[in-house]
Amino acid sequence: MQSSSTLFPVALLSAERRGDLSEDVYRIKAGNSPDRTVELALTRLGMADQAEVRGTPVVLLHGSFSNRRFWFSPRGIGLGAYLARAGFDVWIPEMRGHGLSPRNHDYRHNRVADYARYDLPVIAAFVCEQAGQPAHWIGHSLGGTTLAAALGGEYLGPEQVASVAFFGTQVSRTYWPLKLPPVEWGGRLLLKRFAQISGSRLKRGPEDEPIGLALESLRWFGLFGRFGDKDRDWWAGLAGVEVPVLAVAGAGDHQDPVWACRKLFEQLGSEHKQFVRLGREEGFDNFGHVDMLVSKPAQAQVWPLVERWLQDPRAALLPETAQGISPAG
Numbered sequence: 001m002q003s004s005s006t007l008f009p010v011a012l013l014s015a016e017r018r019g020d021l022s023e024d025v026y027r028i029k030a031g032n033s034p035d036r037t038v039e040l041a042l043t044r045l046g047m048a049d050q051a052e053v054r055g056t057p058v059v060l061l062h063g064s065f066s067n068r069r070f071w072f073s074p075r076g077i078g079l080g081a082y083l084a085r086a087g088f089d090v091w092i093p094e095m096r097g098h099g100l101s102p103r104n105h106d107y108r109h110n111r112v113a114d115y116a117r118y119d120l121p122v123i124a125a126f127v128c129e130q131a132g133q134p135a136h137w138i139g140h141s142l143g144g145t146t147l148a149a150a151l152g153g154e155y156l157g158p159e160q161v162a163s164v165a166f167f168g169t170q171v172s173r174t175y176w177p178l179k180l181p182p183v184e185w186g187g188r189l190l191l192k193r194f195a196q197i198s199g200s201r202l203k204r205g206p207e208d209e210p211i212g213l214a215l216e217s218l219r220w221f222g223l224f225g226r227f228g229d230k231d232r233d234w235w236a237g238l239a240g241v242e243v244p245v246l247a248v249a250g251a252g253d254h255q256d257p258v259w260a261c262r263k264l265f266e267q268l269g270s271e272h273k274q275f276v277r278l279g280r281e282e283g284f285d286n287f288g289h290v291d292m293l294v295s296k297p298a299q300a301q302v303w304p305l306v307e308r309w310l311q312d313p314r315a316a317l318l319p320e321t322a323q324g325i326s327p328a329g
Contacts, residue, residue, distance in 0.1 A: 041100035063141030065205025067099030144169025152234030170260035251279025
């Protein structure tokens with residue numbers, strides 16, 4: 001089968017019309033990871049009657065226990081579908097073992113470090129090749145954490161990223177018991193007995209997560225932990241980010257609270273950045289972790305905000321957030 005890319009093997013799995021939308025699904029097998037069995041599914045959304053007319057590319061990264069359906073439902077509802085109808089060229093990857101991406105051989109050992117170092121650069125390269133320009137990137141929860149790791153580790157550069165937006169993303173919430181080495185060691189020994197964490201059993205979402213993610217988090221939040229891997233300090237690297245940044249936190253988000261999301265925002269070195277709190281004081285509903293992007297109130301209050309951001313990432317979204325934008329140098 002002929003590859004859809006000159007960079008690495010890419011197969012077009014399907015090209016379907018979904019109502020007014022076109023849905024092309026690619027599978028990338030770049031072979032750049034130590035685990036050579038890794039394959040990534042990447043869905044491209046556009047308007048069915050305008051297949052050759054593509055707007056500005058946008059990459060949407062789902063969070064934990066999730067897949068592409070977080071961004072668009074089979075009925076064509078979701079932020080991804082909304083942005084496609086607004087004229088954007090929408091790309092939705094699914095992480096290893098999620099959705100249409102098959103489980104790789106070393107699935108249980110998958111970590112954010114692998115997603116950031118190997119997978120996001122491949123996705124960025126293919127999107128840039130197809131779209132002819134760098135994409136705007138939007139990450140929710142773990143998707144935002146992975147995006148932050150890729151930026152802080154310098155696995156993604158400004159030639160591949162036009163702007164970044166983080167929704168419900170933080171790496172600073174402290175779990176004090178994990179600062180005690182015996183607790184961390186005990187937790188690590190317990191978790192190593194499992195290959196995965198069940199999203200359906202925990203009622204967190206439709207997908208499972210590899211145990212490698214949980215073990216990686218234990219290291220981050222341990223006594224001498226840091227947001228990074230053995231080679232790079234991603235947290236320190238975030239100070240060098242230059243592209244425009246949007247950080248959004250929900251006032252009702254207890255998983256990734258506002259103060260922790262703001263701490264990530266403050267670490268980012270961009271001269272053009274702004275922070276938006278989704279709460280009643282700011283004129284929004286008190287959004288939680290998921291409904292900030294997936295709910296009827298989000299359709300009316302948040303999705304248009306995202307569209308305005310993408311149209312001009314350097315412009316203030318709201319008067320209340322003007323103070324969150326650093327002056328241009």
